[in-house]
Amino acid sequence: PVAFIVGGSRGIGRGMAERLSREGYDLALVARTSHCLNEAANECRKNGARVLTFSFDVTNSSVLQQSVEHTVNTYGSIDVLVYAAGFFCFAPMEKIPVEELNRIIDVNYRAAAMTTKFCLPHMGHKFKRGAIIYLASTTVQQLGFPGFATYTGSKTALNGFAKGVFEEIRGRGVKVATIYPAMVNSGHGNQLNEAYGDSYHSIRPEEMLQVEDVVKGAMFIINGGDTCCTCELVLQPQKQAVIDLTRYTDTRPFPIPEPAIDRSKKVALITGASKGIGKYIAERMASQGYDLALVARSVGPLEETAADCRKYGVKVAVLPTDLTNMAAMEKTVKDCVAQLGNLNVLINNAGVNRRRNTLTASGDVWDSIIDTNFRAAIQITRASLPYMAQNETGARAIIYISSSVVLQPGLAGVAPYYATKHAVNGFVGGLFEDIRHLGIKVSTICPGLVNTELGTKKGPVENLPGKMLIQCSDCADAVDYVLASSPTCCPISMMIHPQAGVAISIMKMRKALEQKFADAKL
Structure with missing residues (x-):
């Protein structure tokens, strides 16, 4: 099997890459920072995996499409897509730079949608199963955080997008899931901690989720039975809250x-x-x-x-x-x-x-x-x-x-x-x-x-x-x-849907879509 991982050079994306390489997957890793990407690839190769690396800005859609095509030409298919790339800027709405605002939207949502569009035609054919995993955030599930309005909006958009994709392709054998981790002991999590500082509560590493907690959740979804899909998984650290409660x-x-x-x-x-x-x-x-x-x-x-x-x-x-x-x-x-x-x-x-x-x-x-x-x-x-x-x-x-x-x-x-x-x-x-x-x-x-x-x-x-x-x-x-x-993690909410179909009007909507686009490429 083959996994295409965006944001695969560090944090959750790298954790997913190393875990999938141990389970026999060949990999295609995408990230901006080439030296971190090469380090991640070398670790995965130690597990016997073949690894392709693509170092570019994921908001560049043409290069993104080329990387997907090169992956398919090399391996023959894509079975698992993990979108772990993310960007945030800590600033109140009236002061956030326009270029930063646009980048949050482009990285967190638009690039995820484009990656999905390019990968979908190559998924679910070889093994009649597969998975698309999006990394969102518990900010979608909670009250708003000051300074993170655009970030929360972008992750909420990703959540709605994932639900729509699931309904379009359910029955193909490809699961579509969104994981909502709270603060993770990784690069982004530590930046968030620094951004808030003492305004709320300085979170110690042991009070955060660990990368492995999120990886375990993703693997539970990927390796789950074929009759259902855990479409949403909310993960909270067991020890402490982001806001001091x-x-x-x-x-x-x-x-x-x-x-x-x-x-x-x-x-x-x-x-x-x-x-x-x-x-x-x-x-x-x-x-x-x-x-x-x-x-x-x-x-x-x-x-x-x-x-x-x-x-x-x-x-x-x-x-x-x-x-x-x-x-x-x-x-x-x-x-x-x-x-x-x-x-x-x-x-x-x-x-x-x-x-x-x-x-x-x-x-x-x-x-x-x-x-x-x-x-x-x-x-x-x-x-x-x-x-x-x-x-x-x-x-x-x-x-x-x-x-x-x-x-x-x-x-x-x-x-x-x-x-x-x-x-x-x-x-x-x-x-x-x-x-x-x-x-x-x-x-x-x-x-x-x-x-x-x-x-x-x-x-x-x-x-x-x-x-x-x-x-x-x-x-x-x-x-x-x-x-x-693990003791550090609490899966506080799990949303499970049947993989093969759904009742009432959504079935008719999907059939209409299939008929309308029968001769069109995704």
Whole structure:
């Protein structure tokens, strides 16, 4: 396979080059600084990779096109495109030089679009799969930073561009993903740190993301299954925020709860574990040696899941619970610890979706959806944290199975469901800041339509083939990635879409595009 990496001489781009060279990729590296480019190429050649180098300004479209053509003529194809080039200028909008403003836009967005345009005709043909990875920034996900308005705008443009490209080519086997890292311990990250200085908080290297954290995220996307694409991945450092939020953080230790925990135990509590995503995650975690507390309303299906999990030799506590009964949450968590001895991982998967018109939905319908999808997740999190905080090592995480609806246009009849999923994502952002000092990861996994009863029944997608839906195994893979991420990094949000297709009107739009440009070259 062949990887074309823009910004491959240093930082994340170089990290990607070295990692891909170890995995058998031949490389084409693009950057402005020739001596850094040659150093990166020599390191990759030590791993047995063939490496082409192109030293030029990436905003030069004609030279960029020539470099792509030379790569294809040499290697025969391009399978992975990584756009890691970036430029920023720290200045208020009224004072930023026009040439700097234009360069931010040209490097961060326009050149990325042109690189994609030139590479796309050569991707997905040789191996019937591939990936395009764009490096953006968490500034897109956050409140604005003074002095970075143009930079944030350029990265937001890149985000929208990536979504459009994904819809145009999904089904070809080429994944399109945007990674949003917070401050990274690299050249750009350190320049940003110097730019802000003491205005906010001088970030130490150990409080930043490391290049390897971002590389691991990219490789998770590239090497993921063929049925889905992790289209968005947000990475935050586990230790500290860019803006100093410690003044708002209560770092006093939790009171030691009863019953006492046994730190040698590895235990996960999973809500909604009787079927679908929850059942699949339970079986996956059982295969990895986790003892399990399984929570749902129906005893029969829970026992079936438990029986399948016990085949792996683990202990399983079956805890039937009505999640709309808020008083039951604390007892459920205590029963988990009493029976299994610990609590390391909490998977909030339970969810309901009752399709009703906003105006005609009864109060009971709204309450049921809010209580199950949002309020129960908060309550069981609050009950679990005192136990999880007592574990000082090992994988500790609170993971919420949300939905990609949080970044999509609305659909009629699901406003209550949409509202609760937005609420979960907002809650997770605040919870992460509250407890990041504990080292507990907090993540939302936001899949598109999943091939489960909840995802497909009584809707416009019930007759879609399975390949056009997210599979439960894709969600379990995402959980594995969160738990395996390094202590310095928290994948706070993951957006997952089916690779083969999408429901409703976007399919028609793509067919119209294909027909219109059937005889045209990209």
